[in-house]
Amino acid sequence: MALAFALVVALITAVSVYIFAAHVWWFPVNISTHGAAIDHQFNLTLLICGIIFVLAQLGLAWFVFKYRDQGDGRKVIYSHGNNGLEATWTTAAAILFIGLNLMGYRIWAAMHFTGAAPGALQIEAQGQQFAWYFRYPGPDGQFGPIHVDKVDDATGNFFGLDRENDATAKDDIVTATLGIPVNREVEIFLRSKDVGHSFFVRELRVHQDLLPGIEIPIHFTATADALNHSSDPKLPNGTYEIVCTQLCGLGHYKMRAFLKVMTEQDYEKWLQQQAAAQ
Ligand SMILES: [Cu+2]
Numbered sequence: 001m002a003l004a005f006a007l008v009v010a011l012i013t014a015v016s017v018y019i020f021a022a023h024v025w026w027f028p029v030n031i032s033t034h035g036a037a038i039d040h041q042f043n044l045t046l047l048i049c050g051i052i053f054v055l056a057q058l059g060l061a062w063f064v065f066k067y068r069d070q071g072d073g074r075k076v077i078y079s080h081g082n083n084g085l086e087a088t089w090t091t092a093a094a095i096l097f098i099g100l101n102l103m104g105y106r107i108w109a110a111m112h113f114t115g116a117a118p119g120a121l122q123i124e125a126q127g128q129q130f131a132w133y134f135r136y137p138g139p140d141g142q143f144g145p146i147h148v149d150k151v152d153d154a155t156g157n158f159f160g161l162d163r164e165n166d167a168t169a170k171d172d173i174v175t176a177t178l179g180i181p182v183n184r185e186v187e188i189f190l191r192s193k194d195v196g197h198s199f200f201v202r203e204l205r206v207h208q209d210l211l212p213g214i215e216i217p218i219h220f221t222a223t224a225d226a227l228n229h230s231s232d233p234k235l236p237n238g239t240y241e242i243v244c245t246q247l248c249g250l251g252h253y254k255m256r257a258f259l260k261v262m263t264e265q266d267y268e269k270w271l272q273q274q275a276a277a278q
Helices: 002-021 035-066 083-112 224-228 264-276
Strands: 121-128 131-136 173-175 177-181 185-192 197-201 206-210 216-221 239-244 256-262
Touching (some): 002 035, 035 083, 083 216, 121 177, 121 197, 131 256, 173 177, 173 264, 185 197, 185 206, 224 256, 256 264
Parallel strands (some): 121 185
Antiparallel strands (some): 121 131, 185 216, 239 256
8 A cells, every 4th residue: 555655656756747847838939039038937837846856746645655564563663853954954945935035036126026018019008808909199199088987898999089089099999909019019908997807918028917097107119020820720820819817807818809919110100090999
């Protein structure tokens, strides 16, 4: 029985290691300039935790086998632990996890505490039950003010614009797809119309919650490689899924939109088409 248990533990360990090492379920391709640093940090954390996991599991299997009941009537010895050893591995674990956190913090801070460079392309993204909408400031480079009382999904006024009276709102472009050019920094202001949502594009390695009443800026740059891939073989190249990853109501499962990464020229053309359709 002890041998069987030890073998099952060893088998679970081996299968788990295989699934990670062979990348059976793994990240999709990275299409952002900051993604490589995030992937590197993830791999490093996974490797260190993986080694500890394997050692701990194999240790468990070994002890189960070594100290099995051998039918010789030996009494069990109870131990109340060893303070020296406890202090040693608690300290080692603390150093390891704080160290990994500090390393990851640098990458996090570069994305979240450092603003976008001046001249970044500014777009607004609004999450609402159960859709995403995007707003471009238009030729004047300014977003028109939002009037909460004017928000009306039935007429497509998702952002509550007053195009008649606000000069800066006249040329705003509202879309259901997030179109961006490659190799240019994009700054997105995330807003929620109703409840908590979360903006996630796996390939961008961008994941950020949205809360009603707060505007949360994120920024990233899509690499030229983004033109050669997609979220799904059925989608055209350059197209990636934007999903909501906060359970936000009954229709949460269908709350998604698409990111369309284009060359600078295609992006300009696309934006003109969107402007014409307002
Ligand atoms: Cu949502």
